[in-house]
Amino acid sequence: MAYGESPSVDLARPLPGGYGNRLFLFVMRRMASAGVNDAHAANAMLGAFGRSYRRPLVLMRAMMLELARASTRRIMVAPCCCARMTADEALTMEAISKALRDPQEAYEQVASLLGSDDALGALTCFQAVAQSHADLGRPLDLYAAG
Numbered sequence: 001m002a003y004g005e006s007p008s009v010d011l012a013r014p015l016p017g018g019y020g021n022r023l024f025l026f027v028m029r030r031m032a033s034a035g036v037n038d039a040h041a042a043n044a045m046l047g048a049f050g051r052s053y054r055r056p057l058v059l060m061r062a063m064m065l066e067l068a069r070a071s072t073r074r075i076m077v078a079p080c081c082c083a084r085m086t087a088d089e090a091l092t093m094e095a096i097s098k099a100l101r102d103p104q105e106a107y108e109q110v111a112s113l114l115g116s117d118d119a120l121g122a123l124t125c126f127q128a129v130a131q132s133h134a135d136l137g138r139p140l141d142l143y144a145a146g
Contacts, residue, residue, distance in 0.1 A: 011084035016093055020138030023048050024096065024129070025089065027060055032077040036061040049136050056132040063125035070122050073115035088113060097142040099126040100134070 015022060023044060030041035045053040045060070067075060076086040085093070095109035103123065110126060111119040130140045 010087050011078060011082065013085040013087065013090040015083060015085060016142050018139075018141065019048070020133050020140050021093060021097075021142065023138060024060075024133065024140055025085070025093065026080060027057075028064070028089070028092070029077055029080045031060065031064045032075075033079070036064050048138055052136050056129065056136065059125065059129045059132050063122070063129050066122050066125045067114070070116060070118050071114045075113065093140075093142060095123075096126045096130050096140050099123065099130045099140075103127070 016025065027041045027044055030038045030044070034040070041060070042053070042057055045057040049056060075092075076088045078084065078086050078089065091109055091113050095106045095113065098106040098109070106126060107119055107123050110122045111117050113119075114122060133140045
């Protein structure tokens, strides 16, 4: 790859439907680009969950840190303004959508995302984030209605 040339990123996947899914994707993108203490990510969680925003925010931070710790490969994340998803973002959305319903399938997806079989900690984080979103009325389900 030549100097100044950016790697190609596959953006063939559409954004997921549902407010909870889009919120998750936005916060994940913000934390990936600006760090886990990003004020825009925290503000988005506050706007979505009101006074109960701290639980999902802290769990999202833990999830992002665990993904960074356990990953043996670079996880590609699009900018916040992008109207499409990368393959890694789509895999993450599928895994978190299945984390509570089908943990075995979600584990395999998380292991694929990380490029490692050391995915139990990340799966546990995915389950905690999914449960917190569901408890607060913003479920992370790719097949949920609006």
